[in-house]
Every structure is written in C-alpha cells, then in structure tokens.
Amino acid sequence: MSYVDEVIERVIQENPNEPEFHQAVKEVLDSLRVVVDANEESYRKDALLERLVNPERQIKFRVPWIDDAGQVHVNTGYRVQFNSAIGPYKGGLRLHPSVNLGIIKFLGFEQIFKNSLTGLPIGGAKGGSDFDPKGKSDREVMAFCQSFMTELCKYIGADTDVPAGDIGTGAREIGYMFGQYKRIRGLFVGVLTGKGLSYGGSLARTEATGYGLMYIVEEMLKCHGLTIKDKLISVSGAGNVAIYVIEKAQQLGAKVITCSDSDGWIYDLDGIDVQVLKDIKEVKRQRLSEYPKYRPQAQYHEGKGVWSVPCDIALPCATQNELDLEDAKMLVANGVIAVAEGANMPTTAQATEYLQAHDVYFLPGKAANAGGVATSALEMSQNSERLSWSFEEVDQKLQAIMIGIYHNIDDAARKYGFEGNYVVGANIAGFEKVVDAMNAQGIV
Numbered sequence: 001m002s003y004v005d006e007v008i009e010r011v012i013q014e015n016p017n018e019p020e021f022h023q024a025v026k027e028v029l030d031s032l033r034v035v036v037d038a039n040e041e042s043y044r045k046d047a048l049l050e051r052l053v054n055p056e057r058q059i060k061f062r063v064p065w066i067d068d069a070g071q072v073h074v075n076t077g078y079r080v081q082f083n084s085a086i087g088p089y090k091g092g093l094r095l096h097p098s099v100n101l102g103i104i105k106f107l108g109f110e111q112i113f114k115n116s117l118t119g120l121p122i123g124g125a126k127g128g129s130d131f132d133p134k135g136k137s138d139r140e141v142m143a144f145c146q147s148f149m150t151e152l153c154k155y156i157g158a159d160t161d162v163p164a165g166d167i168g169t170g171a172r173e174i175g176y177m178f179g180q181y182k183r184i185r186g187l188f189v190g191v192l193t194g195k196g197l198s199y200g201g202s203l204a205r206t207e208a209t210g211y212g213l214m215y216i217v218e219e220m221l222k223c224h225g226l227t228i229k230d231k232l233i234s235v236s237g238a239g240n241v242a243i244y245v246i247e248k249a250q251q252l253g254a255k256v257i258t259c260s261d262s263d264g265w266i267y268d269l270d271g272i273d274v275q276v277l278k279d280i281k282e283v284k285r286q287r288l289s290e291y292p293k294y295r296p297q298a299q300y301h302e303g304k305g306v307w308s309v310p311c312d313i314a315l316p317c318a319t320q321n322e323l324d325l326e327d328a329k330m331l332v333a334n335g336v337i338a339v340a341e342g343a344n345m346p347t348t349a350q351a352t353e354y355l356q357a358h359d360v361y362f363l364p365g366k367a368a369n370a371g372g373v374a375t376s377a378l379e380m381s382q383n384s385e386r387l388s389w390s391f392e393e394v395d396q397k398l399q400a401i402m403i404g405i406y407h408n409i410d411d412a413a414r415k416y417g418f419e420g421n422y423v424v425g426a427n428i429a430g431f432e433k434v435v436d437a438m439n440a441q442g443i444v
C-alpha cells in the first residue's frame with residue numbers, strides 16, 4: 001500500500017466519527033501523491049505525514065455561562081493548535097451548534113496550507129464552541145465569550161496563538177473576548193484579530209475575505225482571457241464573507257442574483273442590494289426572509305436552492321459540504337464557467353471532481369478565501385509596530401497577496417503536470433513550504 005493510503009487509513013481508524021476531518025485529509029493527501037511518491041523513503045523514515053495529520057496540541061474545555069433568566073448552560077470549547085512550523089498558530093473561532101472536535105480538526109488542518117499560501121509567517125489552528133449566538137441577548141453573548149476566554153487565555157498569546165473570527169464570531173464576540181483577555185492577563189496586545197478599529201483592528205479586515213475572493217477570481221479569469229464585468233454570479237451565505245463578495249463583485253461590474261442563510265435563499269434578478277443586506281444582517285441581525293420587505297421584486301424561497309439558478313460564476317460562502325454532486329450537475333447544465341470557494345470545503349469531493357471533469361475553473365477555499373487570514377496577519381504586523389495603515393494600503397497588499405496566490409498555485413500545478421488543477425496546485429504549494437520548515441526544525 002502506498003504511504004499516502006496507509007496514512008489516510010490510519011487517520012480514519014484513529015479518529016472515528018470525524019468525517020469532515022477524514023474528507024479534508026484525504027483531499028489534501030490525495031493531491032500530494034506526486035510529491036510524496038517522489039520522496040517516499042525519507043518522508044516515511046521521518047514519519048512526515050503522521051506528524052502533519054496529528055495536531056501539535058488539542059484543547060477541549062467546559063464553558064459554563066448564565067442566561068438572562070438565571071439558568072446555567074454548559075457548552076464545550078475547543079482550540080486545536082495544528083502546526084506551528086512556519087509561525088505562531090493562527091485561525092478562527094467558530095460558534096455554531098454543529099461544532100465538534102472533528103469539524104475543528106478539519107478546519108485546523110486546512111488552515112495549515114492556507115496560511116502557508118499567503119506567504120506570511122503564520123501556523124495553522126482553529127477553535128470554537130457549540131454555543132449558538134443566534135437569538136441570544138448581547139449580555140448572554142458577553143457571558144459566554146467571557147467564560148470561553150477565561151479558559152482559552154491560558155493557551156494563546158500574541159507570539160504563540162492568535163485566534164480570529166469565523167462563523168458566529170464577528171466584531172461583537174471578538175470585542176468581548178479581547179476585553180476578557182486583557183482583564184485577566186493585564187496585557188493590551190494583538191492576541192486576537194478582527195478587532196474593532198478603536199482598539200487595534202485593521203482597516204479592510206472586515207471586507208478582506210470577500211474582497212480577496214473576488215481579486216483571485218478576477219486574476220484567474222484574466223489569465224483565461226475573461227473578465228468579471230457583466231457576469232451573473234450566484235452566492236450562498238449572507239454573513240461576513242458573502243456580504244463583501246457581493247459588494248466587490250458589484251464594484252467590478254458583475255450582477256449577483258442570490259444569497260442565502262440557513263433557513264432560505266433570495267433570488268433578486270435586479271441584483272442583490274448590498275446595503276439592504278448589511279442592514280438586515282449586520283445591523284438588525286434579522287433573517288433573510290425580511291429582504292423582500294425592502295425589495296418587493298425579489299423572491300424568498302425556504303430551504304436550499306441557490307445552485308439551481310443559471311449563473312456564470314458560483315461562489316459558495318456559507319459552510320462545509322453545501323454544494324453537492326446534484327448541485328454541481330445543475331450548475332454545469334446551466335453553463336457555469338467558474339466556481340470559487342468563499343467558505344471552507346463547501347464543495348463535496350464528488351462535486352469538485354464533477355466540476356473539474358466538466359472544465360469548470362475551480363478555486364479551492366484554501367486559496368480563494370485566504371484573504372481573510374492574510375489580512376489578519378497584516379493586523380498582527382500593525383499591532384506589533386503600534387501603527388495603523390490606511391484602507392488603501394491594506395487593500396493593495398491584500399490584492400497583491402491574492403494575485404500572488406493565484407500564480408503560486410497555477411505554477412505548482414503546471415510544474416507537476418496538473419495544469420489548471422488548482423486543488424492540486426494549492427495543496428502542493430502550501431505543503432512544500434511547511435515541509436521545508438518542518439525538516440529544518442528537526443523531529444519536534
């Protein structure tokens with residue numbers, strides 16, 4: 001059996017009931033076969049892949065908090081510090097009822113390669129809790145965040161591990177967590193990113209993942225003689241990533257006709273009104289079903305459906321495994337030319353294969369949504385030098401990073417004979433830097 005297959009099998013055996021983690025490991029290791037096979041003897045001797053798929057540290061803790069009625073609740077908190085070969089651990093905190101160790105491990109594993117692709121010195125990690133901020137009062141969210149940070153603060157630091165936002169963790173949650181860290185440790189340092197502008201946040205961080213996605217899509221299309229202008233785009237999600245994808249896509253002259261939340265989706269043939277969307281989601285924290293009240297021509301549908309709409313470009317920006325084989329078939333039948341992942345692993349393995357087999361340009365999340373973590377790393381730099389850069393400066397750096405990522409993954413794919421396969425290109429390019437650093441640092 002090949003070394004890759006042996007390691008995949010062991011991961012499945014040793015981490016039962018973690019299907020998303022198995023999926024992520026399989027996707028990465030499968031596409032690294034050409035590199036691993038060429039170095040099999042030395043990698044085996046050094047147990048390189050075993051070290052790569054085992055987190056350096058995983059922390060699981062109790063998070064008790066009291067609701068407004070005086071009832072005590074107990075959630076579970078996680079931080080998986082996966083790999084620090086190229087820099088301090090970096091990765092978001094997800095607050096969603098679906099969170100479990102397997103989900104955090106899949107996200108942490110992907111984060112290693114994504115962070116490497118940014119070209120910045122950041123290792124891979126992820127954390128979160130099964131707490132659901134939806135429907136909670138601000139006071140309840142604060143109670144949870146303070147309790148969560150009371151434990152987490154023992155394991156993180158500006159030079160060791162710098163968490164950020166993710167699903168369910170926005171500016172409000174980061175603010176409460178930062179305040180609690182500062183209170184307990186007595187340190188005003190850049191221990192979290194995604195902070196508010198008044199206490200060390202970076203301009204353009206809020207926009208970064210969405211804008212970054214559009215910058216890399218634009219570069220990819222440009223290299224294939226195409227542009228974003230006048231394209232019809234379908235987006236899923238209505239959170240941080242989706243909102244700023246829609247904003248930048250419209251600035252670049254495209255028309256975005258869908259968005260969604262976990263209850264339903266909007267079809268607005270005149271183009272999603274991003275100001276209305278921001279008002280509903282960022283200000284009022286309402287459900288998307290409210291959207292037609294502001295835009296009567298738009299349709300609201302319960303359940304899933306964004307991928308059934310004809311579009312040129314599909315951008316899944318909600319959650320893992322939200323675009324399956326049936327969705328991929330509909331997209332191809334409707335003439336889609338490109339799919340780029342704003343969310344982490346939103347496309348199932350079968351759907352990815354189908355899209356690639358039908359010559360759809362496919363950009364995987366670890367490259368396409370890396371603008372968020374890249375700008376988080378820029379926030380760390382600003383915190384270290386106690387300076388704030390202008391929006392334009394950060395945005396220009398973000399754009400350069402995303403264009404650099406596209407060419408890095410495109411070159412890696414070509415170098416190994418997989419021209420146009422950006423999944424293989426991203427995994428190999430991300431892996432090579434991490435492996436080089438791991439080898440240089442000995443068996444640790």
Ligand code: NDP
Nearest residue numbers: 166167168209237238239240241261262318319343344372
């Ligand atoms: P938000 O919490 O801001 O928004 C998430 C959106 O996706 C919401 O509209 C939410 O709907 C929807 N959603 C979440 N879970 C589900 C589900 N199980 N089924 C259907 N819809 C769902 O999160 P972000 O926008 O920050 O993150 C979205 C994705 O992008 C995630 O995969 C995240 O890991 C990834 N990502 C985020 C980055 C960032 O900088 N924020 C960086 C890189 C990747 P509802 O409100 O109903 O729950």
